[in-house]
Amino acid sequence: MKQEERGRRRDFSLGLVLSVVGGIALLAGGDLWDSFGWAFVLGIPITVGFVLGYTTGPRRALVVFFSFFLALTLLLGAVTMQISGVFCGVVAACIMIVPTGIGIALGAHARDRTEGRPHVATSIALMMACSALVYGEAQIQERRPEEEITTTRILAMDPERAWQVLTFYEDVDIEPPLYARIGLPHPLRTEGPMRRVGDITRCVYSTGYLRKRITTFEPGHELAFDVVEQVGIEDRSVELVRGSFRFEARGDGRTEVSLTTVYRPLLAARPVWRPFEQRLAHVLHEHVLDGMEHEHRKRFTLLAQSAAATTRRP
DSSP states (O other): OHHHHHHHHHHHHHHHHHHHHHHHHHHHHHHHTTOOSHIIIIIHHHHHHHHHHHHHOOOGGGHHHHHHHHHHHHHHHHHHTTSSOHHHHHHHHHHHHHHHHHHHHHHHHHHHHTTTOOOHHHHHHHHHHHHHHHHHHHHHOOOOOOEEEEEEEEESSOHHHHHHTOOOGGGOSSOOOHHHHSSOOOEEEEESOOSSTTOEEEEEESSOEEEEEEEEEETTTEEEEEEEEEESSSTTTEEEEEEEEEEEEEETTEEEEEEEEEEEEOOSOHHHHHHHHHHHHHHHHHHHHHHHHHHHHHHHHHHHHHHHHHHHOO
């Protein structure tokens, strides 16, 4: 009985080591080959989960726990090795939890079919096969087309005032929402002019910077820019291309402001990654619009108070 218990513990330890070490190795391969498609988001977690389930047995009550544990372990390994930004790592961990659980269930079933005698060679062969899939997908992936995301809001100010409080994300004077703070580089400041076409503004972050060149400068109507350099800002997941602010008068002192971001996605498996990218872009746009409203209240409230104080003086 003791020998059987020792055997179960050995299988458990072996499965955990193979799963974690093998999973991190597969992630490293995905990074090396720039492969973040279906083999990455489905193949790796299913393979890792299968190896764990195959070497440890059913343990149905712990399937969910191990799914989360493995996804979190792979995430931390990826971030530590600088395979991805923290935000992409968190998203990847969320995506991988379910397929990891499926892999565990399949592995446990396979173990039952082999009468509880898992083979290390089989587990290693599966890891190698998954690695080949990740590499193969990297060789056939094509350059993905640009994608555009626009967020629109009607602000209680005329176009002239809306233009005066136009603010890049890096200069917004309020704290970003939680969704944007999870793992994203922290914006610090902007450097350089923004007064005419051709001006280049350098937007500095905690991990890198963007350089934006003004392509359209029409006060009260439109400001557009190209991103001419992107360093250390989620540059393994998206390539920022251009952006714009557009202003349209709506009457009664209101203005419709539209923020647009155009980017080229670098991650394959678009149905998986696109919803997270779109959600993040809208969150950042809304934060900029909040910042513009905040700046308007701060600036013009102070002006109104100053004018009232001047009027009351004898």
